[in-house]
Amino acid sequence: xxxxxxxxxxxxxxxxxxxxxxxxxxxxxxxxxxxxxxxxxxxxxxxxxxxxxxxxxxxxxxxxxxxxxxxxxxxxxxxxxxxxxxxxxxxxxxxxxxxxxxxxxxxxxxxxxxxxxxxxxxxxxxxxxxxxxxxxxxxxxxxxxxxxxxxxxxxxxxxxxxxxxxxxxxxxxxxxxxxxxxxxxxxxxxxxxxxxxxxxxxxxxxxxxxxxxxxxxxxxxxxxxxxxxxxxxxxxxxxxxxxxxxxxxxxxxxxxxxxxxxxxxxxxxxxxxxxxxxxxxxxxxxxxxxxxxxxxxxxxxxxxxxxxxxxxxxxxxxxxxxxxxxxxxxxxxxxxxxxxxxxxxxxxxxxxxxxxxxxxxxxxxxxxxxxxxxxxxxxxxxxxxxxxxxxxxxxxxxxxxxxxxxxxxxxxxxxxxxxxxxxxxxxxxxxxxxxxxxxxxxxxxxxxxxxxxxxxxxxxxxxxxxxxxxxxxxxxxxxxxxxxxxxxxxxxxxxxxxxxxxxxxxxxxxxxxxxxxxxxxxxxxxxxxxxxxxxxxxxxxxxxxxxxxxxxxxxxxxxxxxxxxxxxxxxxxxxxxxxxxxxxxxxxxxxxxxxxxxxxxxxxxxxxxxxxxxxxxxxxxxxxxxxxxxxxxxxxxxxxxxxxxxxxxxxxxxxxxxxxxxxxxxxxxxxxxxxxxxxxxxxxxxxxxxxxxxxxxxxxxxxxxxxxxxxxxxxxxxxxxxxxxxxxxxxxxxxxxxx
Ligand code: HDD
Numbered sequence: 001x002x003x004x005x006x007x008x009x010x011x012x013x014x015x016x017x018x019x020x021x022x023x024x025x026x027x028x029x030x031x032x033x034x035x036x037x038x039x040x041x042x043x044x045x046x047x048x049x050x051x052x053x054x055x056x057x058x059x060x061x062x063x064x065x066x067x068x069x070x071x072x073x074x075x076x077x078x079x080x081x082x083x084x085x086x087x088x089x090x091x092x093x094x095x096x097x098x099x100x101x102x103x104x105x106x107x108x109x110x111x112x113x114x115x116x117x118x119x120x121x122x123x124x125x126x127x128x129x130x131x132x133x134x135x136x137x138x139x140x141x142x143x144x145x146x147x148x149x150x151x152x153x154x155x156x157x158x159x160x161x162x163x164x165x166x167x168x169x170x171x172x173x174x175x176x177x178x179x180x181x182x183x184x185x186x187x188x189x190x191x192x193x194x195x196x197x198x199x200x201x202x203x204x205x206x207x208x209x210x211x212x213x214x215x216x217x218x219x220x221x222x223x224x225x226x227x228x229x230x231x232x233x234x235x236x237x238x239x240x241x242x243x244x245x246x247x248x249x250x251x252x253x254x255x256x257x258x259x260x261x262x263x264x265x266x267x268x269x270x271x272x273x274x275x276x277x278x279x280x281x282x283x284x285x286x287x288x289x290x291x292x293x294x295x296x297x298x299x300x301x302x303x304x305x306x307x308x309x310x311x312x313x314x315x316x317x318x319x320x321x322x323x324x325x326x327x328x329x330x331x332x333x334x335x336x337x338x339x340x341x342x343x344x345x346x347x348x349x350x351x352x353x354x355x356x357x358x359x360x361x362x363x364x365x366x367x368x369x370x371x372x373x374x375x376x377x378x379x380x381x382x383x384x385x386x387x388x389x390x391x392x393x394x395x396x397x398x399x400x401x402x403x404x405x406x407x408x409x410x411x412x413x414x415x416x417x418x419x420x421x422x423x424x425x426x427x428x429x430x431x432x433x434x435x436x437x438x439x440x441x442x443x444x445x446x447x448x449x450x451x452x453x454x455x456x457x458x459x460x461x462x463x464x465x466x467x468x469x470x471x472x473x474x475x476x477x478x479x480x481x482x483x484x485x486x487x488x489x490x491x492x493x494x495x496x497x498x499x500x501x502x503x504x505x506x507x508x509x510x511x512x513x514x515x516x517x518x519x520x521x522x523x524x525x526x527x528x529x530x531x532x533x534x535x536x537x538x539x540x541x542x543x544x545x546x547x548x549x550x551x552x553x554x555x556x557x558x559x560x561x562x563x564x565x566x567x568x569x570x571x572x573x574x575x576x577x578x579x580x581x582x583x584x585x586x587x588x589x590x591x592x593x594x595x596x597x598x599x600x601x602x603x604x605x606x607x608x609x610x611x612x613x614x615x616x617x618x619x620x621x622x623x624x625x626x627x628x629x630x631x632x633x634x635x636x637x638x639x640x641x642x643x644x645x646x647x648x649x650x651x652x653x654x655x656x657x658x659x660x661x662x663x664x665x666x667x668x669x670x671x672x673x674x675x676x677x678x679x680x681x682x683x684x685x686x687x688x689x690x691x692x693x694x695x696x697x698x699x700x701x702x703x704x705x706x707x708x709x710x711x712x713x714x715x716x717x718x719x720x721x722x723x724x725x726x727x728x729x730x731x732x733x734x735x736x737x738x739x
Contacts, residue, residue: 029624029636031317031605031614071101111376112411113162116207117173119221120156121255121308122375123315125364127151127178127325133359136276136329137268139388141180142359150179150426151362154378155255155307159210160221165300166307167291168221169250169513174260174282175380176362179426182467186384187280188404192249193261195345196238198488200399205231206238224520233529236557237346237488239537240495246513247498247506248290248575253648254310256321256585257289264397265342267390267472268329275472277335277342277392279349281326281356287580289725291645293513295678298645306646312367317614319585320365326356339565340494341487345396347494350570374422379408387469393476413437430461489561492536497567499538503576505728511541512735515548524551532557536564581723584612588719589647591618591639591671593658598627600653600685603712607719618642618671620661628655640667644675649722651683651709652691659687663694672697676706679730681722683709703730 057068057076069077077098084096092099114120126148133142141149156173157164172191177184196206209231212218219225223245232238244250252258262280269275291299299306314321328349330342340347368374381404382397391397408417414437417423432448447454450462499507514534518527527549534542535556546553571577580586588608592601608615619625619635626632636642639662644650652672654662662668672695675682684692684706689699705727707718 029617029619029634031608031616071098072105073101111413114156114411115407116158117156117175118162119160119164119166120154120173120375121311122152122154122368122378123311123364124366124368124374125151125153125320125362127176127360127362129360131357131359133268133327136270136274136278137388138271139180139185139268139386140182141178141185141386142268142388149181151364152177152179152374152378152422153362153364154375154380155258155311157221159207159223164221165304167251167296167299167304169223169245169293169296169517170221171245171250172252172255172258174258175378176260176282177378177380177384180386181427182386183427183429184384184423184425185386185389186380186382187260187262188380188382188400189260189262189280189282191252191258191260192241192244193259193263193279193281193348194241194244194494195263195396196232196241197235197396198237198344198346198484199395200397200403202235203396203399203403206235219520222520224517226521226523226526229518229521229530230523230526233526233533236491236533236560239491239533240346240498243495243498243510243537246510246517247502248292248509251291251293251296252307253289253291254286254314254585255307256286256311256314257284257580259283259288260323263345264394265335265392266385266397267392269388269390269470269472273470273473275390275474277330277332279328279354281328282323282362283326283356283358285322285324285361286585288575288578289580290575292678292731293509293516295645295674298643298674302641302643302645311364313614314585315364315367319612319614320363321585322364323362324358325360325362326358328354328356330354339567340490341485343392343394343485344488345394346488346491350497350567351572352568352570373420377412377417377420378422379404379412379417379420381405381408385469387467390472393474416440432460490565491561492533492559493565493567495537496564497570498573499541501569501571501573503574503728505731506574506576507541508731511544511548514541514545518545518549527551528554529557576728579725582611583608583649583719583723583725586611586613586648586725587646588613588615589618589642589644589650590615591650591652591654591662591668592625592627592633592635593620593654593662594625595655595658596625596627596653597655597685597687597711598629598631599712600709600715601627601633603715604651604653604683604709604719607715610716611719613719616642616647620658620665639665639671642671643667644671644680645678647675647680648725649681649683649719650675651685651718652688653683653685653709654688654691656687656690659690663690669695676701676730677734679705679726679728679734681705681707681718681725681727683707683714683718686710701733703727705730 058065059068069080071077083099084093085091086093128148129142129145132145154173154175157168157170158173159170160168174189174191176187197203209227210223212220213225213227232242260282266278266280267275268278303309334354335342338349383401383405391401409415412420416436416439419440432450434443434448445458447458447460450460452459499510502510518530521527528551531542531546531551532554534545536559543553590601590604605615616636617633618637618639620639622635622638624632624634668691672692676697682705707721708714709718
């Protein structure tokens with residue numbers, strides 16, 4: 001008879017959490033004051049305490065009191081390591097309700113990802129009003145200066161799946177939910193103030209074209225393919241947005257360094273029913289900043305979570321990102337006199353024409369407790385507006401108002417998604433809606449209809465014609481027809497205005513991006529048709545792109561409206577002209593080896609601190625290095641795990657032996673060649689030269705953004721010089737397209 005092995009068990013008490021002080025080094029591998037807090041025992045017992053409060057029992061272990069593990073029916077679990085079997089080596093038993101329940105729940109863990117904006121990252125915060133808009137709206141949230149309203153924001157890419165990389169060239173969603181005292185207000189915007197299409201009926205086509213092609217299911221998170229450019233080149237109205245998409249706006253350095261826009265024209269409505277048109281803007285206090293394309297491609301490999309990690313780290317270190325809320329207010333007279341239709345979402349109103357009034361600030365100061373519960377389940381709907389805010393007739397907005405509610409029902413499984421805490425209003429609410437899947441908030445009593453005659457105490461809520469939402473009484477009349485208004489017909493003038501508003505280096509990036517994208521398009525006729533539109537925007541741009549593709553210059557596309565206007569440049573449309581002038585919140589990467597100059601290293605840390613910046617140490621071994629004075633420094637990254645693309649500014653502080661060793665290491669050479677190619681400020685320690693030489697950067701290549709770090713006194717001036725973040729003239733010397 002075969003021997004039956006003894007049943008084995010592993011301890012359910014091993015928590016798998018490492019002690020917080022595991023590094024044991026003198027100096028940490030990253031800015032110590034910025035490090036994410038490691039959960040303490042107290043934090044953990046707190047969260048277990050909450051589970052316990054929901055009905056869990058407690059259980060004594062060697063480590064103290066913990067919550068008792070139960071099934072979701074509350075039945076205490078004795079063994080969560082082994083399924084129930086007929087004998088130790090026998091068949092598993094259907095009777096094992098604990099196994100079946102656990103597996104059933106796991107099998108149903110996923111919900112459909114969003115059809116667009118699937119990859120996103122959210123955080124909590126607040127909105128504070130700094131200038132009352134009581135003069136133009138009755139909206140409660142916009143009345144009292146100094147009042148804070150809880151907020152949740154979700155940033156996203158559009159085309160990629162939930163697991164796609166953060167640095168895809170893509171529009172970023174910027175969706176804000178304000179939990180006002182008169183209901184939730186969702187401003188579901190993007191980081192670009194215009195959109196590809198004018199009518200919502202084209203949205204499924206636009207999205208189908210940019211998503212992976214249906215037969216092969218690639219490319220993922222890319223617009224660089226035939227279907228997208230086929231659709232775009234047949235949709236002239238998209239070309240203004242295409243200019244933005246091909247600019248560095250779609251490869252932001254951080255979610256914290258992007259603007260947000262409500263895009264559409266909305267209405268503010270006062271108590272007397274008067275309406276003022278409004279466009280919403282979020283202006284980052286951190287300044288605008290983007291990466292360059294070659295960097296974006298490499299960041300996607302080095303850290304596909306670059307943006308979410310950045311936001312998480314910033315908030316957890318107390319560096320709370322902040323945006324100002326700006327409004328452009330205008331009346332019918334302006335709308336009538338404006339060159340474009342304010343209902344056309346492919347157009348913006350330049351700030352020079354209607355200045356922005358700053359009325360509030362949005363601060364993100366708390367990360368989520370649970371990604372799924374909050375970021376994944378949050379449901380934004382453009383239709384969520386409180387009394388005092390209303391829609392315009394923009395046909396894109398009108399269509400969105402249907403789509404968002406509809407999609408949430410599918411995605412979150414039923415009409416009760418407003419019962420999920422992240423979606424529930426934080427003000428009182430009462431209505432007669434009832435039942436449905438997963439109803440969590442169930443009214444008591446007999447009455448579930450109105451009117452009823454059960455009196456104030458039993459009869460339930462009643463409407464209030466004064467406090468309640470009333471739509472702006474806009475008169476509308478006209479034949480039913482499927483038409484596009486003539487006033488939407490100018491597709492190129494603002495595209496041209498955007499292009500001429502860019503700094504020369506930004507114009508070069510737009511041309512490079514177009515060449516890159518179209519070089520991935522297989523059909524020459526699609527490339528050519530795209531360039532035919534560019535000819536209506538800027539002849540030099542079109543010629544540069546055609547040349548970059550090796551394509552004969554086609555005829556210009558026929559414009560629906562002529563002449564194409566030569567609008568004045570608007571500096572606010574450029575990133576470079578609106579960038580930061582300091583290093584606050586920026587990251588220095590310091591490449592070190594054993595024996596590196598301790599004085600320089602410590603002076604760098606002090607300078608980083610003074611700048612309000614952060615640093616991370618990159619070293620040959622993750623265990624760290626010993627500096628010239630014997631101080632040990634833990635590394636945050638091993639050299640090949642910490643490429644320079646992860647940093648805004650880099651410094652190389654190495655010993656002579658260290659430089660000689662790194663000069664033979666491909667990843668270390670990439671560290672400096674990439675930093676150089678991406679026009680970054682580089683601090684060069686006294687012994688570092690052999691690494692640069694080995695990387696192909698000769699002494700004669702070094703420019704004014706390659707600064708010496710010969711002694712401790714060089715550290716602060718180096719970081720001071722780096723305030724502009726990039727030395728753009730260098731790009732023209734390292735890029736073949738520019739030569
Ligand atoms: Fe949309 C999601 C922004 C046009 C239909 N959209 C979605 C999100 C943002 C935007 C930020 C993600 C929200 C989140 O984080 O959960 N969408 C925009 C902007 C648009 C726009 C700024 C143009 C001005 N969208 C648009 C149109 C339609 C949709 C024209 C359909 C008629 N959008 C959706 C959607 C999504 C969505 C299918 C997918 C997931 C979701 O709503 O919750 O309903």
